[in-house]
Amino acid sequence: MKRLSSLFLVSLLSGATTLGAYKLFFDPSAPTDSQLSIAPNYTRNVSLGAAENSDFTAAAESAVHSVVHVKNVSVSKIPTNPLMEFFYGYRGDQQQTQVGTGSGVIITQDGYIVTNNHVIQNATDLEVTLNNNKTYKAKLVGTDSKMDIALLKIDSDEKLPYATFGNSDNIKVGEWVLAVGNPYNLTSTVTAGIVSAKARNLANNGIQSFIQTDAAVNPGNSGGALVNTRGELIGINTMISSVTGSYVGYSFAVPSNITRKIVEDLMEYGNVQRGVLGVEGAELNSTASKEFGVKLTQGFYVTAVSKKSGAEKAGLRKGDIIVQLDNQPINSYADMSSYVNTKRPNDIVIAGIIREGSRKDIKIELTKRELLNYDFNGLELEDIGAAEKKMFNINYGVKIKDITSGNLLKYANDLKGSIILNIDGAKATDIETVSQALSRKGEGQSVRMELITRKGALVQVITQ
Missing domain, CATH: 2.30.42.10 (PDZ domain)
Structure with a gap:
């Protein structure tokens, strides 16, 4: 009898355990882990599956129609071979055609398109293909090479879908974003990631300030859109950080607030007002x-x-x-x-x-x-203008406007008007880069400069 009672008790306990487990894990009416009472008068609420519940479809649908495929056709002359001409006769000037591709973003319904400067650089012909496969010839409105932004214009008889600018200052690290573009000529490609960092500086001059994201960006994505989950444009995808040239985990975009200001300047003034x-x-x-x-x-x-x-x-x-x-x-x-x-x-x-x-x-x-001068140990420097660039056939440099003191004063007549090309081996791109480089110099430290004199001679000078 005792044995029978023991077996009955074990069976009862087993049944209770099984019923409890069923109620806990399978019964819809049972309290979930997010509702279980952990302590008297205390309930833990847990939000599960936030990433899985994020819906990017509306943002993607909006963005793909405003992102275009940009084709850059450049024509260059091939150097002739005198020996081949001697044996096979005169062949005339030969030309080589190169085609580059990238992405762009329509920002107005009448056809203004923003892209990267490096996407359209040296182009002799620009062609834009919309998401609906319609193709248009594009003209270049203006560029800002420092921030790698270019503005194009196409003429269309119909109103075009366009991206709405968002406020890039308001984005947060960890926020979901989508990269939209045409990598490897694969049109209308959307990838997702998060904002990895803000105000990332990848240039020695400190001018550029990128949004860093882990959304996959590859060659062909350049000039495409970086949008938030509301479909607002918060950046223009510009580059990747990679040894192989393909995506390895990080990509970078010019913030939309900077892009918008550049675009407005190009539209209104024809150049960037910095x-x-x-x-x-x-x-x-x-x-x-x-x-x-x-x-x-x-x-x-x-x-x-x-x-x-x-x-x-x-x-x-x-x-x-x-x-x-x-x-x-x-x-x-x-x-x-x-x-x-x-x-x-x-x-x-x-x-x-x-x-x-x-x-x-x-x-x-x-x-x-352009009105800003910079003084360093008696050297008064200023940015060069278009006239100096044309005269010396250069596209960067800083001009010595005057020499008022220091160990170069005795050479003032020879050096005034000269163009500094580099400082301690670093390119003297403009006043900002030069001032940053020189501000790191301590008292008595020497500075080595390479410059072009007014007479076109290339010289090196050392000053302290």
């Missing part, structure tokens, strides 16, 4: 903070203020730390450059600075970059 603060310096980190003797490890430390600049007129001085521009926090030079690149000369910005441990807000009127 305003500058007029400061040189370095972004802070542990090493730089120790060197400058400051406690902050984030921000932009001012080492010099350019003459005639808005910063000088506003009273900025060496030792100030810029930590904010308007409502944008400034943690690095790329942050500052990214924000200023959305502004024009004569625009007003409010700079939040730390001076001698105290916070101050200073109103600064941005200066036109």
Whole structure:
């Protein structure tokens, strides 16, 4: 009897356990893990499957119709071979045709298209194919090679689908984004990823400030759209970071706020109106903070203020730390450059600075970059214009406007008007790159410069 009672008790317990497991895992009315009471009067709510529930179809459907395929046809002469001509007769000028492809984004219903400068560079003929397979000849409106942006225009009898600009300042690291383009001539390709970083600087001059994403971007995606989950344009896909030339995990896009400002400038003025603060310096980190003797490890430390600049007129001085521009926090030079690149000369910005441990807000009127001079040890420098570029057959350089002091003063008559091509082996692209390079020089450190004199001689000089 005892044995029978024991068997009955074991059976009862087994049945209860089985019933409990069924109620817990299979019964729809049973409480789920997100509703289980963990402690008295405490319930844990868990959101599961957020990524799986994200729906990109509406954003993708909107974006693919505004993204186009851009074909760049360039024609170049092939050097003739005198020996072949001697044996086989005169063959005349021979030409070689090269075809490059990329992507673009329609930004107005009347046919303005934004793409990368490198997609259309050296083109003799531009052709654009829409998502509906209609093809149009395109004309070049203007370019900004510094930010790798170009603006095209096509003429159509119908209103075209176009992308709406989003605010790239509002995107967050970890936010979902879609890259839309034509990689390897595969039209209307959509890939998804997240924003990996903002204000990523990949250039020595610090002008460029990219959105970094892990959405797959390959050759042919250049000039295509980076959109958020609402389908708004937040960037123009520009490059990948890869040893092989194909996608390996990271891609980069020019932020939409910068792109929009460039496009508006090209439409209204025919060139890019670039305003500058007029400061040189370095972004802070542990090493730089120790060197400058400051406690902050984030921000932009001012080492010099350019003459005639808005910063000088506003009273900025060496030792100030810029930590904010308007409502944008400034943690690095790329942050500052990214924000200023959305502004024009004569625009007003409010700079939040730390001076001698105290916070101050200073109103600064941005200066036109072409009017800005830079002084270094008696050398007064300025950007070169179209006349100098044509005269010396160059596309970059910085002009020595005057020499007022220093160890080059005795050579002033020979060096005034010369064009600096590089400094310590680095390209002297413009005033901004030169000022950044020279601001890192310590007291008494020598600087080696390669330059072209007014007479066209290529010389090297060393100054301190």
